[in-house]
Amino acid sequence: xxxxxRSKPVSVNPLKIGQSLGxxxxxxxxxxxxxxxxxxxxxxxxxxxxxxxHFREPIAVQxxxxxxxDVIFDANRNLEEAINAVLxxxxxxxxxxxGTELTxxxxxxxxxxxxxxxxxxxxxxxxxxxxxxxxxxGSLESGFSVTVEAMIDELIQQAGLRGQRNVxxxxxxxxxxxxxxxxxVMELKEIVSSFGFEVIALPDISTSLxxxxxxxxxxxxxxxxxxxxxxxxxxxGLTIAFGSSMERPARRLHNALGTPYKVxxxxxxxxxxxxxxxxxxxxxxxxxxxxxxxxxxxxxxxxLDAHFQFAGMSAxxxxxxxxxxxxxxxxxxxxxxxxALVTSCxxxxxxxxxxxVWVGDLDDAEVLGSGADLLISSSHGMAGAERIGAAHLPAGxxxxxxxxxxxxxxxxxxxxxxxxxxxxxxxxRREAEHRESSIRHR
Amino acid sequence: xxxxxxxxxxxxxxxxxxxxxxxxxxxxxxxxxxxxxxRPKPGEAAGGCSFxxxxxxxxxxxxxxxxxxxxxxxxxxxxxSRGSLSSGPTLSQYGFAxxxxxxxxxxxxxxxxxxxxxxxxxxxxxxAIFVYATCVTxxxxxxxxxxxxxxxxxxxxxxxxxxxxxxxxxxxLGNRLAGDALLQYVIGTGEPEQxxxxxxxxxxxxxxxxxxxEIEKLMNQAGxxxxxxxxxxxxxxxxxxxxxxxxxxxxxxxxxxxLAKQMESKYGIPYFEGSFYGAKETTYSLRQMAYxxxxxxxxxxxxxxxxxxxxxxxxxxxxxxxxxxxxxxVLYTGGVKSWSVISALKELGIxxxxxxxxxSSDEDVQRIADRVSDDTEYIPEGGxxxxxxxxxxxxxxIMIAGGRNMYVAMKEQIPFVDINQERHKAYAGYEGLLxxxxxxxxxxxxxxxxxxxxxxxxxxxxxxxx
Numbered sequence: 001x002x003x004x005x006r007s008k009p010v011s012v013n014p015l016k017i018g019q020s021l022g023x024x025x026x027x028x029x030x031x032x033x034x035x036x037x038x039x040x041x042x043x044x045x046x047x048x049x050x051x052x053x054h055f056r057e058p059i060a061v062q063x064x065x066x067x068x069x070d071v072i073f074d075a076n077r078n079l080e081e082a083i084n085a086v087l088x089x090x091x092x093x094x095x096x097x098x099g100t101e102l103t104x105x106x107x108x109x110x111x112x113x114x115x116x117x118x119x120x121x122x123x124x125x126x127x128x129x130x131x132x133x134x135x136x137x138g139s140l141e142s143g144f145s146v147t148v149e150a151m152i153d154e155l156i157q158q159a160g161l162r163g164q165r166n167v168x169x170x171x172x173x174x175x176x177x178x179x180x181x182x183x184x185v186m187e188l189k190e191i192v193s194s195f196g197f198e199v200i201a202l203p204d205i206s207t208s209l210x211x212x213x214x215x216x217x218x219x220x221x222x223x224x225x226x227x228x229x230x231x232x233x234x235x236x237g238l239t240i241a242f243g244s245s246m247e248r249p250a251r252r253l254h255n256a257l258g259t260p261y262k263v264x265x266x267x268x269x270x271x272x273x274x275x276x277x278x279x280x281x282x283x284x285x286x287x288x289x290x291x292x293x294x295x296x297x298x299x300x301x302x303x304l305d306a307h308f309q310f311a312g313m314s315a316x317x318x319x320x321x322x323x324x325x326x327x328x329x330x331x332x333x334x335x336x337x338x339x340a341l342v343t344s345c346x347x348x349x350x351x352x353x354x355x356x357v358w359v360g361d362l363d364d365a366e367v368l369g370s371g372a373d374l375l376i377s378s379s380h381g382m383a384g385a386e387r388i389g390a391a392h393l394p395a396g397x398x399x400x401x402x403x404x405x406x407x408x409x410x411x412x413x414x415x416x417x418x419x420x421x422x423x424x425x426x427x428x429r430r431e432a433e434h435r436e437s438s439i440r441h442r
Numbered sequence: 443x444x445x446x447x448x449x450x451x452x453x454x455x456x457x458x459x460x461x462x463x464x465x466x467x468x469x470x471x472x473x474x475x476x477x478x479x480x481r482p483k484p485g486e487a488a489g490g491c492s493f494x495x496x497x498x499x500x501x502x503x504x505x506x507x508x509x510x511x512x513x514x515x516x517x518x519x520x521x522x523s524r525g526s527l528s529s530g531p532t533l534s535q536y537g538f539a540x541x542x543x544x545x546x547x548x549x550x551x552x553x554x555x556x557x558x559x560x561x562x563x564x565x566x567x568x569x570a571i572f573v574y575a576t577c578v579t580x581x582x583x584x585x586x587x588x589x590x591x592x593x594x595x596x597x598x599x600x601x602x603x604x605x606x607x608x609x610x611x612x613x614x615l616g617n618r619l620a621g622d623a624l625l626q627y628v629i630g631t632g633e634p635e636q637x638x639x640x641x642x643x644x645x646x647x648x649x650x651x652x653x654x655x656e657i658e659k660l661m662n663q664a665g666x667x668x669x670x671x672x673x674x675x676x677x678x679x680x681x682x683x684x685x686x687x688x689x690x691x692x693x694x695x696x697x698x699x700x701l702a703k704q705m706e707s708k709y710g711i712p713y714f715e716g717s718f719y720g721a722k723e724t725t726y727s728l729r730q731m732a733y734x735x736x737x738x739x740x741x742x743x744x745x746x747x748x749x750x751x752x753x754x755x756x757x758x759x760x761x762x763x764x765x766x767x768x769x770x771x772v773l774y775t776g777g778v779k780s781w782s783v784i785s786a787l788k789e790l791g792i793x794x795x796x797x798x799x800x801x802s803s804d805e806d807v808q809r810i811a812d813r814v815s816d817d818t819e820y821i822p823e824g825g826x827x828x829x830x831x832x833x834x835x836x837x838x839x840i841m842i843a844g845g846r847n848m849y850v851a852m853k854e855q856i857p858f859v860d861i862n863q864e865r866h867k868a869y870a871g872y873e874g875l876l877x878x879x880x881x882x883x884x885x886x887x888x889x890x891x892x893x894x895x896x897x898x899x900x901x902x903x904x905x906x907x908x
Contacts, residue, residue: 008561009540009554009557009558009560009561010509010538010539010540010541010554010557010558010561010562011514011517011537011538011539011540011541012536012537012538013521013536013537014514014517014518014521014537014539014541015518016514016515016518016541017515017518017519018513018514018515018518018519019515020515021515021519036485039577039608040491040577040607040608040609041482041487041489041490041491041608041612042490042491042492042493042494042516042608043491043608045488045489045490045491045494046490046494046515046516046519046520047519048846049523049845049846050519050523052845052846052848052849053523053845056849056852057849057853058826058849058850058853062485062486062487063482063484063485063487064484064485065481065482065483065484065485065487066609067481067482067609067610067611068580068609068610070609071577071581071609078484079484081483081484081485082484082485083485084485085483085484085485085486086485089485089486101513101515101577101578102577102578102581102608102609105547105578105581105582106581134513135513135514135515135516135518136513136514136542136543136544136546136547136578137543137544216830216853216854217826217827217830217850217853217854219825219826219827222853379522380521380522380537383532383535
């Protein structure tokens with residue numbers, strides 16, 4: 001309905017995660033890739049530490065290690081050095097140059113530098129592209145989708161497709177949004193392929209950040225979608241995007257190649273899952289596999305069981321824009337009062353929601369959500385949840401107070417069931433604690 | 443005090459403590475010409491920036507507000523990432539950022555900074571506000587010092603500018619710049635509530651996983667007053683009177699040695715460098731304190747205490763030593779821990795076969811050399827691949843490093859113990875060594891190593907006998 005902001009000069013307990021981290025995350029879903037952050041050391045060290053903490057996996061990222069004088073005189077000398085070092089030491093298939101607020105404010109033109117570098121070095125076979133992701137615009141979500149868009153753009157140019165292509169109507173390109181966990185991406189791949197489609201997820205963090213025992217450590221990404229498959233995805237007969245932020249990359253494929261696309265704004269809850277399965281059923285002509293019919297019943301039964309727990313409860317959620325749309329529709333189905341929805345930045349999807357959304361920080365969530373029973377946010381929200389006496393449900397990024405959160409599933413019937421049970425359990429535990437303390441203090 | 447004589451009974455002789463040329467050699471000192479801080483190599487660099495370093499040093503001042511002046515990511519990516527524990531106030535765990543937008547950068551963010559300071563002062567009433575510069579605000583030439591000075595005068599609380607934007611250099615340099623801010627704006631601005639004739643400051647101990655508490659307990663048992671904690675679990679006020687201490691102990695030398703040096707020249711406070719990792723280092727440090735305080739009675743008390751503690755520890759360690767004896771470790775950590783943890787491991791019977799010197803000063807490297815055997819491999823740089831190579835080649839049993847390399851080790855299925863700031867266990871002092879021994883044994887003895895390296899049944903050769 002409306003997007004609101006609290007008037008406050010300072011961000012208190014930031015919810016927003018910089019765009020460049022989103023860019024680095026997108027690159028992790030590509031096989032043998034190396035993102036190079038064009039900024040000072042910290043611009044890559046902080047995201048690396050944070051991503052490592054969340055996924056409990058090594059994260060591939062490098063930096064151009066800018067220092068004061070480099071910024072003043074010639075920042076691109078550092079970038080060239082960085083690309084040289086990365087190429088000669090690791091020979092990645094994909095290089096993504098991620099410009100930061102530092103290079104943006106200094107006005108560094110690394111786009112044309114990269115172009116001439118590619119020309120001079122005759123960089124064929126690999127994929128190299130650049131994105132501009134300053135942290136004073138957008139958020140993790142936009143950084144992720146912009147990077148995917150740039151990747152697709154480069155793929156199209158590389159393939160040199162002009163009008164002609166062999167469309168494979170049994171092949172679908174998935175564009176999963178940044179809020180989806182590796183577990184979610186895996187689930188979506190399974191769901192879509194169960195209707196007889198070949199699926200290429202772009203990017204595919206389900207095979208790189210899901211915890212696997214591929215042989216040993218590599219400074220490049222392990223797992224993820226290989227470059228061959230990425231190029232092959234240009235032949236897909238359809239694109240399915242999850243999250244509104246992924247509409248732009250989908251549209252890019254549509255405009256360049258004519259690939260039709262479908263965007264699923266919400267991915268959580270019964271209704272969202274019904275829409276997805278119905279759509280897949282319609283385009284494939286294949287009946288919904290029996291296991292998903294069972295899962296649908298499981299979910300409904302679970303919601304019946306849980307409705308005692310959720311009735312009369314209220315929640316506040318502080319998440320990235322697409323994620324908040326998804327979570328809000330799930331809360332709606334549970335009959336939970338939504339005290340406040342807080343998000344990191346304004347997007348069209350958020351502006352078009354049927355509820356008020358606040359652009360703000362975790363402090364806003366704490367103030368607006370005072371009296372709420374449940375606070376849904378990253379691990380950063382734990383302290384705030386405690387202060388307002390709400391149960392905390394870890395979601396979004398980063399989560400460090402829970403093992404295996406990267407394998408959590410929120411999509412499909414199974415995901416909705418997992419989330420419903422998890423949230424219900426948190427509320428039950430909180431109730432038990434309250435009861436206990438009331439006995440003790442009487 | 444030109445040279446210090448070791449007190450009797452220390453069986454592990456330390457090298458001379460004072461070297462006048464140290465500061466000229468130091469990274470980020472006033473005279474960098476003699477040996478500049480090595481420039482991070484693009485495409486091969488790892489580790490944090492100066493802003494990171496400045497924050498690490500000052501964030502453990504628990505009751506102060508820490509405001510990051512810049513775009514949101516510098517704060518958004520870094521808040522709540524340290525394991526510095528608090529015994530009371532939690533304001534320093536709040537993430538404050540001016541969150542500059544496009545427009546602020548074009549037209550200047552000073553107004554926003556001023557408003558932010560006012561807002562924080564009004565709502566949270568902190569005893570002080572630290573304001574951190576970032577690359578962007580430094581680049582567009584914000585006059586942070588002036589804004590802080592003006593706000594401080596108007597609000598009547600100290601507002602301390604910390605000028606360590608990320609691009610001036612490494613994390614270490616940031617530590618030093620934070621130390622400069624303390625010297626310039628904080629130390630010497632207050633007086634202790636009561637006279638403490640036997641007060642010692644701890645410099646560069648950040649109360650990771652509560653280590654400061656362990657140390658404080660020991661000091662109290664010996665009758666030594668901990669006057670100012672710089673900065674583990676500190677309150678702003680206690681740092682203002684740090685200049686009234688009788689001695690300084692520098693725990694993390696690479697970070698804040700300059701601060702101790704300047705306190706010596708400015709206030710005449712003698713200092714020494716020491717560590718609390720391992721029983722020997724702990725005993726040495728406590729003795730050194732008593733020695734510098736120049737109190738016979740206290741020296742005797744410390745001797746009694748350390749002897750008692752060491753005896754008890756040696757008894758408690760026996761079962762662990764049996765398992766750990768002869769095990770090989772690769773140690774990859776920065777600064778003071780590079781050498782002090784070696785002592786601790788030696789006491790447990792573990793041989794260090796490889797050690798990182800990436801973030802060590804020349805002094806640190808010298809101390810490493812004094813503590814390891816000649817064939818120990820030094821790992822100056824190269825990151826994860828290089829560490830793993832050393833582990834494999836030297837047939838090490840365990841890797842001891844920071845959280846960044848934890849999952850690298852897991853991918854290679856190498857037992858691992860986390861030694862850096864994100865960890866949850868305190869390894870300082872006598873109790874800490876016992877805890878470290880237990881942690882090492884638990885990691886080495888874990889059933890997972892056997893399970894993870896065995897193939898699935900269907901991947902084994904022999905076929906099913908029908």
